[in-house]
Amino acid sequence: MMEQNKEAILDLELKGCFDFFWKEANTDKNSPGYGLIRDNTAPANKNMASIASVGFGLSTIIIGIERGWISKEEGYERTRGTLHTFLHHVEHSEGFFFHFLDMNTAKKYEASYDCASIIDTSIFLNGAITSAEYFGGEVKELFEQIYARVDWQKYYDESRNVFYMGYTPEKGGFGQWDMYAEQLMQYILGVASPSYPVPVKIYKGFARDLVQYGEYEFYHSPGGSLFTHQFSHAWFNFKDIVDEDGINWFDNSVKATLAARQYCIDNPQGFRTFGEHSWGLTACEGPNGYRGYGAAPFHPNCDALINDGTVAPTAASGSIVFAPDEVIDAMNYFYKEVPQLWSEYGFLDAYNLDVTPPWVADRVIGIDKGITALMIENYKTGLIWDLYMSNEHVKKAQKMLNWNQQ
Incomplete structure (x- = not known):
């Protein structure tokens, strides 16, 4: 089958x-952590959930329904x-959730970071947006309450x-999203917030470092990891959209991928x-x-010898x-x-x-x-893109940010 149909691997x-x-979720409806999804399948981490994992998982549930794997x-x-x-049990700070949670209690996991995570919360919210658009009703109401907080x-x-x-209430804010990476979703969610919006000008605040590798010229992210060119694109369809500076982030990711x-x-x-x-x-x-x-070119603050032969x-x-x-x-x-x-869950994480x-x-x-799941589905049907792009908050953000169709 694989020889006859090269795309069969996508469905597998x-x-x-x-x-x-x-399967790797808390399915106990009486548990405070119902619905939380494991960060990874290592036995030592069986009680560690990831809010980003949940965000991706919410969108993947929709894929499972559409493909007949669940009702x-x-x-x-x-x-x-x-x-x-997430509305009633998950520990949060200023509405932001901690990167890792205890699968059973929904409280910050013992080995988690000491502050809530803006990027991981954004990934969770993106998954919740697709759920709100797909199911409507109470699901949409729950999302709106979580987002407004x-x-x-x-x-x-x-x-x-x-x-x-x-950020912590005790220390205030620290660190800077001052470079291009996976955070484009934060500008969408931040400027469109119905309760605590940030100014549109924040989109201009991060550096755009234009680099060249071989025949490819593109805006680079520190370290050159490909996830930085992928994550926001899993939900927002940047294809044929340009910003005020004429940047098309979809085309940028094409070049970054081919350069890598x-x-x-x-x-x-x-x-x-x-x-x-x-x-x-x-x-x-x-x-x-x-x-x-x-992949090269490496940012000056990154070790150019960071690689050891590992491919993911x-x-x-x-x-x-x-x-x-x-x-x-x-x-x-x-x-x-x-x-x-190969494993029961498809490809294992990496090899060397x-x-x-x-x-x-x-x-x-x-x-x-x-x-992997969201991008395969978007390639085949555009399902996740279509749901996310139909959300009123996303539409509002796109207009506010002046991201226009080419």
Whole structure:
């Protein structure tokens, strides 16, 4: 089948991604953590949920319904219960949720960061928006209450016109979203907030570093990890949209994807794992733990030798809307040539042939399964894009930010 239909791998991987989000959730309706989804499948982390994983999972539930893997009633009940959990039980600060939660209590996980996360909350909200548009009714009402509670102004550094990366009531804001990365979704959600909006000018506050790699010129993100060019695109369809400066972020991600692939082909460090069919550098599990792998050109504050030969299937598959032929080729290569990468939830997180013995991840990670699932569905049907783009808050933000159709 795989030889006859190169796109068959997409359905196999998509089903594996869905199964992760559906099965690795708290399904106890009497639990404060009902609907929370594990961050990853490592046994040691069985009680650690990720709010970003939940955000991707909410959108993936819709995919499961549309593909007949679950009923609409099942999906509605899980979604409604999950949003009820976030409104009434999940620990938060100024409406923002903590990166990691205890699966059972919905309180901050013991190993979590000491502040709530603006980017992970945004990912959760994006998933909730698609749920609101798909189900309407009580699901939409729950989303609106959760969204209205988020105080975006607490994370706004007016002096520098950027979002803080972190905030606590005791310390105030710290860190800066002062570079291009995965945070475009924050401007959408922040300027359109019905209760605590930030000024539209914040979109002008981050640096746009134009770089060149080979024939590709694009706006780069520190470290060169491909997830930074993917995450906001999983929900907002930037295709054929330009901002006031004439930037088309979709085209930018196309160039960044092809440049990252070319970097693996050029393979300046001579890794055995890198090549024309085996490419994809992003934040993922590696032989020495979780790391932010990336492609050149490297930002001055990043280590140019950050890579060790690790390749993550999600880095390629999450870019399928940008470079479909190259991505489908890579996914088939991983499936056929690295069979130990395959699991009950599709591709494991990463592999590396440059260590002894060769290494394959022992887990899948929610955000990696999530970006893969949503981008495959968008490539095939545009379902998640269509739902998100029909939301009144998203439409309002697009108009306010002056992001116009080409």
